Amino acid sequence: MLANRKLILAHFWFAFSVFGVALTLGAWQMFIRSPIGTWLSNPELYYRSLTAHGTVMGYVFPTLVAMGFGYAISEAALEQRLVGVRWAWAGFWLIVLGSVMAIIPIALGRASVLYTFYPPLIGSPFYYIGVVLVVVGSWIWVALMAINLRVWRKAHPGAPVPLAMFANVAGSYLWAWTAVGAALELLLQIIPVSVGLKATIDAGLARVFFSWTLHAIVYFWLMPTYIAYYTIVPRAIGGRVYSDTMARISFILFLVVAMPIGMHHTFADPQVGAGFKFIHSAFTALVALPTLLTVFTICASVEIAARLRGGRGMFGWIRALPWDNPMMLALAFSFVMLGLGGAGGLINMSYQLDASIHNTQWITGHFHLIFGGAIVIMYFAIAYDLWPHLTGRELIDLRLIRTQLWLWFIGMIVTTFPWHWVGILGMPRRMAYFDFGHPAIAPQALSVTFSAFGGFILLTSGLLFLVILARGMRAPQADAGPYRFAIAVHQPATVPVALNTHALWVALMIVLTITNYGYPILTLALTEGTSVPAVYVGAQ
C-alpha cells in the first residue's frame, strides 16, 4: 500500500467530485441548447454554467489528477519516502481554496467570462485570483516532483530514472512553463483591470498570452494518460513495454514541441503575423510525432502480451488479448478516440483547412473527443488501477467497471460525432441559443438532439464511475501488494544522459518559446493604442 494514500485520495476525491458537478452542468448545457430543451430565456445562466464547466474541467480536475498520480508515481517508482508531504498538503489546500474562490463569483453571475477569459470581458477579481491560486498550488507540486527526483538521483548516481518518474517530471516542467502565459495575462493585464486600476485592456496581446498556455496545457492533461499507456497498461495486461528509449523520446518531444505551437489557436486573429502563424502550424505538425511513436510502441507492447498469451498470426493475436480486463478496454477506447480526434486535430492545425471550421462547433467536438474521450477515459483507468493500493480494498465489480467504460466510449462518440458534423455545416460555438425553427438550421436539429443524448450517456457513465469508487471504499479488505509499473523488454542498465535528464529539453522548450512568441508579444506590448475599454460582466 502507498504510504501517502490519504494525500493521493484527497486529490482524487476532490478532482472526481468537482468533475461530477461539472459533468452535470455539461449535460445540462447540451440539453438546454438542443431542440429538446425548453429555452430558458436567460443566456447569462448558460454562460455561467459554461464558465463553471470549463474552469473545473480545464484547470481543477486534470491538474489534481496529474498531481495525485504524480505523488503516487514519485513514491512507487522511486521507492522512496515522498519528500515535502506538508508542502504537498499546502498545495492541495491552495487548490481547494482557489476553486471555491473562483466558483462563488461564477455562481453569482459575476464572472461569466468562460474559462478562456476572453478579454475585454472582465469578471470579478475573485474569479481570477482563484484560478491563480489553483495554478500556484500546482506549482508546489512541480517543485516537489523536481526535488524528489533530485533526492533520488543523489542516492542513485548515474542510474536510469524510472520511466514513470521521468515522464511525470517532464509533464510537471511542461505545466510549469506553459502556465506562465496565462499567469502573465492574468497578473499583468486582467487582474489590474478587474480590480479597477485600469479601464482598458489589450485584448489581442491577452489572446497571444493565452495561446501560450492553451495548447501545451492539453499536453499536460495528456501526460497522465501517456504515462498510463507506457507504465500501467503493459503490466496490467501481462506484457512488456516494447521500448523504454522510444518512450523517453516521446516524452522529451512533448516537452520541446508542445510549447511553441499555440498560435494555431489564433489563426483568425489579425494582430498576429502570418509568418508566425506558419511557423506555429509547422511545429504543431511535429507534435503528431510523439503520439505516432506512442501508438506504435504501445501496439507493439500489447502485441507482446497477446503473443505471450498464445496469440498467433498477423492479426490473430488481437483476439488473444484480455478483453475482459478493464485496462485493455480503456486503452482500446482511448486509442480509437485519440486516432479520430488526432485526425481532426491535423485539420485544425493547418492554416487553410482551419478556416472552414474555425470557431464552429467542430472545435468543441474536437477537444471533447480528445480530452473528454481519449484522456479522461485513461484517468478512469488510472483511478481503477490505483484504488486498491489507496484503499487497501479490492475493486471486485469488474463488470460494472467495463459497463462504465463502454458507456463513456459510446457516450463520447454519440456526443462528439454530430458535434463535429454541425460544425462543418457552420454552426458557431459559444452560443447559448439556436433557433431551430429557422429553415436555415432546422436540418441540424437532429444532429444536436443526438449530441444531447450522448451527453446523458456520459453523465450516466460519470456517475457510475463515482459509485464504483465509493463502493470501492467499503469493499472487503485485501492487500494489493506494492504498486508496480510495467517493465521494458530490455530494461535499461544505463541511459544516455540526455534521455535521463530534462535540462536540455527544458532549455530547448524555453528557446523555442522565445523564438516563436518573443517578437509577437514584444510588438503588441510596445504598440500604442491597441487597448480597448473593458466590458465588465454583470456590471451597470
Added chain:
Amino acid sequence: MSARDLFTFRNRHFTAGVGIIAAMLIVTAIAGFIVLPFAQPWVQFANFWDAICSAAGVPQRAANVTAPEQTKRLSEVVLTSHTLSRPSQEAIGRGATLAQRCAICHGPTGISRADSPNLAGQYAAVIYKELHDFRSGARTNAVMSPFAVNLTDEEIADLSNYYAYLPRLPAYHPTPQLPKPNIVIYGAPMRGIAPCGACHGSLDNKTGSPWLEGQSEAYMKAQLEAFAGGERRNDISQQMRNIARALTPQEIEAAAAYYASQPPDIVKAVD
C-alpha cells in the same frame, strides 16, 4: 553525468537535438517569412525586408492607402462600471438645481410628458454618456445640443447623479403590459441580432445601456430608426446601428411597444 557533459557539441544527443530544432526553425522561418509571402500573387512587396516585416506582423500603413476622412464626430466617452458609482449628497443637490432647466421636456420629476426620455432613476452612466456626446457633437438634436454645449464636466456628472438618484415612477402614459416579443428575449440569431434584453434589461444589463421600461414608444421607435438610417451614430463600434439596420419595421414596432408598456419598477435589479 553533469551539465558540462550534456551541454557540449561532443554529446551527440545535444548536437542532434539542437541541430534538428535549429534546422526546423530556419526552414519554417524561410518558408513563412520569405517563400510564402512572395507566393501570394495578389500582394506586391518592395523587397525581401518588406515581405519579412509583413509576415512578422509589423504594424505599418501601406503607403498608397490613405485613412478614410472622418467627417462626423465619434463618441469619446469611456465608461466603466465605476464611472460615477459613489456620488456625494452635494453632487446630487447641485444636479437638482441644474435639472430645473431640463424639466420643461423631461418633467419636474424626471418623467416626461413630451415623448422625451424619462430620466428618473436612469443609470448615471447613461446620462453621463449622452450629455458628453451631445456636448461633443457625437450626438445631435436641435433641442438638446444647445443645452448641453455649455455644460462643464462637473455639471454633467452632477446631473447624471441627480437623475440616477430620483425614484423610478410609473410612466406618464402606461398601456396594458404586453407579452415579451421574440426580438426582446431571443433576438434573431440568424441575422446576428442579440436580444434587446441582453443589454437593456429583462435578461441582463451592460454598462452604458439604458433601461427602457416605460419610456416613450414614439421616442424609442424614432431612435431605432435614426440608428438604422445612420442619423444617430454615437454608439461605440456601431453596436446599435448594426442591430437597428437588421431589424424589420415590425420588430422595431414590437420592441418599442413592449418596452413602453412595462412599468419601470420591474427594471432588473442589477444596480
